Amino acid sequence: MSDELEVEVRGAEESVQVALLGELDISSAERLENELRRVEEKDPRMLVLDLRTLRFIDSTGLRIVLGADLRARRDGRKLVIVRGPEPVHRVFRIALLDRRLEFVDDPDSAGGAV
Amino acid sequence: MRRIEVHLEARPEAVGLARRTLDELAGLVSEPLLEDLRLMVSELVTNSIRHGDLGREDRIRLLAEVADRTVRVDVVNPGDGFHPPSIEPTIYQISGWGLFLLSQLADRWGVDGGDGTRVWFEVERHGERESPRRAS
Numbered sequence: 001m002s003d004e005l006e007v008e009v010r011g012a013e014e015s016v017q018v019a020l021l022g023e024l025d026i027s028s029a030e031r032l033e034n035e036l037r038r039v040e041e042k043d044p045r046m047l048v049l050d051l052r053t054l055r056f057i058d059s060t061g062l063r064i065v066l067g068a069d070l071r072a073r074r075d076g077r078k079l080v081i082v083r084g085p086e087p088v089h090r091v092f093r094i095a096l097l098d099r100r101l102e103f104v105d106d107p108d109s110a111g112g113a114v
Numbered sequence: 115m116r117r118i119e120v121h122l123e124a125r126p127e128a129v130g131l132a133r134r135t136l137d138e139l140a141g142l143v144s145e146p147l148l149e150d151l152r153l154m155v156s157e158l159v160t161n162s163i164r165h166g167d168l169g170r171e172d173r174i175r176l177l178a179e180v181a182d183r184t185v186r187v188d189v190v191n192p193g194d195g196f197h198p199p200s201i202e203p204t205i206y207q208i209s210g211w212g213l214f215l216l217s218q219l220a221d222r223w224g225v226d227g228g229d230g231t232r233v234w235f236e237v238e239r240h241g242e243r244e245s246p247r248r249a250s
Contacts, residue, residue: 004130023133026160027126056133058156059211087149094218095211 004028007035015046017107023056029064036068040075047077048110051084057091069101078102080110116142116180122159124168132159132176132189142180143239150219150237151178151185157212158189158233166191166231184221188234 005028006021016039024032039047049068051057065081072079083089083103092098104110120135122128133152140148155176162174168191175190216223216235223235 023130025126025129025156026163027130056152056156058129058153058160059215060156060160062211087152090149091153091215094215 005032007032009035009039011048012042012044014044015048015110016042016044017048017050019050019053021053024054024061024064025056025058026060029060032061033064033067036064040068040071040077043075043077045077046110047072047079048082048107049079050082050107051088052082054084054088057084057088059091059095062091062095062097065101066097080104082107082110115182118176118178120176121173122176124163124166124170124172124174126163128163128174129156129159132156132174135176136178139178139180143185147185147237147239151187154216154219154235154237155187155189157216158187158235161212161233162189162191162231168192183239184236185239186234186236188232190233191231 004023004025008019008021010017010019018036018039020032022028036047047068049065069079071077079102081101081103083105089098089103092101092103116139118135118138120132122131132155136148136151136155139151143151155178159174159176162168166172166174168174172192175188175192177188177190179186219237220235221238223233226232226234
């Protein structure tokens, strides 16, 4: 069990925010996946994944985010990602996912995102 | 020339420990390069955990060598000594995104078989700020 990643879930009903704190890799992947699915099961209209306090992500983390995006599209839910610091966002950029996924600079923009 | 070698228990926490090990290089290499190294080491050690078929007594060896022009990192899994090397090359096991990220960030990389499985990469240090002692 890893203590490197904290997951904070805020909000309920229509819009749920999931904030990640610390570092995301294989040691915390399953726990995050479970947490995301738990949130998704409650069928929110929007899920905001907040990466501002995430310090590290690798391909394991990318896969989890992609999984959440796929499930969102399948379930008719909106997934918006609040951009993380450069070491995190660059990984999405290198993987050419910065255009494919929906990123915003802050959570308040998520509500207004078309 | 600076060398680091650590032996990590084969568990998921090894990935974060491998990144912490590289913290020793802060100040020796630029921060952007260190970020690249952290990411690539995460990918390689993750691959060892996922596909290395390793048990609790097994140790993953992480070696990092910082020279003037290049940084080289090796991640080595133990071989069991009883069975011949896997026919399926490890390279195909660094699946999808991990391999892609490695190919994007490393200048050279490769897989060596033999008794164990060694995956390595090299990164050029050009573009980093030069040491003040070097002639301009």
